[in-house]
Amino acid sequence: MADDPAPSGATPDPGATPGPEHTPQDSQQHADDLGEGGKRALAEMRRQAREATQQRDELAQRLKAIEDADKSELERAQSTLSEHELTIAARDARIAELEHEAMARTAAADAGISQHWQRLRGATPEELAADADALVTEIGGGAQRAPSADLGSGARPPGSATGHDGMNALIRNRRR
Numbered sequence: 001m002a003d004d005p006a007p008s009g010a011t012p013d014p015g016a017t018p019g020p021e022h023t024p025q026d027s028q029q030h031a032d033d034l035g036e037g038g039k040r041a042l043a044e045m046r047r048q049a050r051e052a053t054q055q056r057d058e059l060a061q062r063l064k065a066i067e068d069a070d071k072s073e074l075e076r077a078q079s080t081l082s083e084h085e086l087t088i089a090a091r092d093a094r095i096a097e098l099e100h101e102a103m104a105r106t107a108a109a110d111a112g113i114s115q116h117w118q119r120l121r122g123a124t125p126e127e128l129a130a131d132a133d134a135l136v137t138e139i140g141g142g143a144q145r146a147p148s149a150d151l152g153s154g155a156r157p158p159g160s161a162t163g164h165d166g167m168n169a170l171i172r173n174r175r176r
Contacts, residue, residue, distance in 0.1 A: 107132045113139070 034042060068076055101117075103125050108117035111132035119135060122128040 104128050111136050 068079075071079070100123075104120045104122075105114065105117045107120055107122075107125060107128035108114045110129065113132060113136055116135060116139070120128050120131045122131050
């Protein structure tokens, strides 16, 4: 039958994904097209597929137990040790990644560009700080940036940088 999950005697692959013609939505649509006998047969096939998957998992566990029984105590300990070493290596890599992230965040905050910490490159705090300074000069932002002129609307106090007391004084001086 074309909808067989696996040939008889074979177990389905747990990692296999259904093809585009066998999506759950399509299966449901096809099941709706079946008669009562077809629906019973489809349900039976699905039940058999679940049982086959469960049996495969049980057999895999039994095989591992048999293989472990054939191993000496030293081999089992070495196998466990190698599994633990892999776990430790993964955790060490994650710790190093988090430490580098913390150094990058600190360097970016010190340079006044904390929102750009992901862009920093370097292995040491000094390299990260130098890269942060370079990024500040490149984007023209951060703590070293001069304050921009206020271009908003509204009343402002007279500016001392122009050397006069404001527009009113300028107009009075012109009238004289």
